[in-house]
Amino acid sequence: MVQPVRIIELKPPYPAFRIGPVDVAPPLLLAPMEDVTSLPMRLLAKRIAGPGLVFTEFVSAMAVHYKARKTFKKLRIHPDERPLAIQIFGGEPDVMAETARLCEEAGADVLDINMGCWVPKVCRTGSGAALLKDPETAQAIVGAVVDSVAIPVTVKVRAGWDYSLFAAPDLAKRFQDVGARMITLHARFAKQGFEGEADWQLIRELRRAVTVPLIGNGDVRTPEDARRMMDETGCDGVMVGRAAISNPWALRRIRCGLTGEPEPSGPTIRERVMTALEHARMTIEYESVGESDLRDAEIRAIRSLRGQLPLYIKGEFGAAEIRGRLSTLDSYAELEDTLSRYLEQCERHAPATT
Numbered sequence: 444m445v446q447p448v449r450i451i452e453l454k455p456p457y458p459a460f461r462i463g464p465v466d467v468a469p470p471l472l473l474a475p476m477e478d479v480t481s482l483p484m485r486l487l488a489k490r491i492a493g494p495g496l497v498f499t500e501f502v503s504a505m506a507v508h509y510k511a512r513k514t515f516k517k518l519r520i521h522p523d524e525r526p527l528a529i530q531i532f533g534g535e536p537d538v539m540a541e542t543a544r545l546c547e548e549a550g551a552d553v554l555d556i557n558m559g560c561w562v563p564k565v566c567r568t569g570s571g572a573a574l575l576k577d578p579e580t581a582q583a584i585v586g587a588v589v590d591s592v593a594i595p596v597t598v599k600v601r602a603g604w605d606y607s608l609f610a611a612p613d614l615a616k617r618f619q620d621v622g623a624r625m626i627t628l629h630a631r632f633a634k635q636g637f638e639g640e641a642d643w644q645l646i647r648e649l650r651r652a653v654t655v656p657l658i659g660n661g662d663v664r665t666p667e668d669a670r671r672m673m674d675e676t677g678c679d680g681v682m683v684g685r686a687a688i689s690n691p692w693a694l695r696r697i698r699c700g701l702t703g704e705p706e707p708s709g710p711t712i713r714e715r716v717m718t719a720l721e722h723a724r725m726t727i728e729y730e731s732v733g734e735s736d737l738r739d740a741e742i743r744a745i746r747s748l749r750g751q752l753p754l755y756i757k758g759e760f761g762a763a764e765i766r767g768r769l770s771t772l773d774s775y776a777e778l779e780d781t782l783s784r785y786l787e788q789c790e791r792h793a794p795a796t797t
């Protein structure tokens with residue numbers, strides 16, 4: 444059956460949908476993002492914004508196969524973040540199937556397969572977006588993974604490798620035929636990287652090709668964007684990536700835009716700073732599990748957040764002056780000191796807004 448495409452503007456609440464037994468309510472998904480959507484970030488996003496489904500950063504099936512310790516860490520999950528999708532990538536059906544089983548054992552509610560990553564180190568191994576050029580292998584991988592687990596299997600694709608072929612409709616039909624339960628389209632071609640704008644028309648076209656839930660992704664930053672994507676493309680849900688980095692409040696506004704709940708005010712600068720510090724503490728705890736050298740774990744944790752910490756206060760009064768400092772720290776004490784002084788300065792400058 445071909446899904447009808449909505450052409451009228453719907454009013455929130457936009458309905459929840461299901462991926463097999465998993466309820467996705469509201470129809471808002473936190474995108475998988477390498478080095479970003481680690482357990483601490485997902486927990487914060489869940490608590491503040493309440494997306495219907497969160498994704499881990501992608502996990503290399505080959506690294507799991509070789510029992511790489513750093514990779515196994517990515518399979519740690521927490522009940523409060525449920526429902527959770529673990530995303531894996533790889534180019535070999537057997538290895539992907541084996542990793543999928545481990546992810547299921549680890550407690551994933553959904554197993555997602557990455558066919559969108561365009562970076563050479565991933566594509567060189569025949570994984571990620573390279574599979575957009577190899578429909579037979581791509582289908583074999585999805586089939587093997589579906590056969591290996593009881594949880595629903597989903598696939599995240601880009602439109603195609605380059606502009607010469609909009610490959611997603613044929614691929615998505617193949618994946619649906621072998622049992623995939625949801626398709627997400629990042630509406631760019633692999634060759635684009637993050638250049639240009641996402642072309643939501645491609646999501647609308649893909650809508651006609653599949654009956655399983657279809658998730659639209661690419662350049663959603665505001666509640667208005669999310670509603671427009673739902674209305675213009677007929678997709679079942681919206682996935683948000685970059686807008687949610689160090690900004691769970693943006694994700695919360697998008698959630699409210701989809702559910703019709705009133706948007707809470709804020710965040711204040713104090714909330715931003717306190718959340719950044721909490722993110723850092725949670726990341727230190729996360730990095731410390733099973734480690735004997737706790738100082739080393741702390742350094743790793745703080746360094747891993749160097750790109751994200753400045754974003755918590757981006758655009759706020761005086762943020763530019765401490766940005767450099769935030770991206771060179773490697774201890775929690777220094778971070779707390781820097782952000783506390785900054786907060787004091789903000790509160791002296793504009794007490795009414797803090």
Ligand SMILES: Cc1cc2nc3c(=O)[nH]c(=O)nc-3n(C[C@H](O)[C@H](O)[C@H](O)COP(=O)(O)O)c2cc1C
Nearest residue numbers: 474475476477500501557629661662663683684685
């Ligand atoms: C830092 C970063 C890391 C990413 N890592 C992944 C990943 O591990 N798996 C994946 O499927 N996509 C990954 N993506 C792509 C996002 O999931 C998403 O498709 C893309 O950012 C477009 O959505 P946006 O415009 O809402 O950011 C990543 C994007 C960013 C910015």
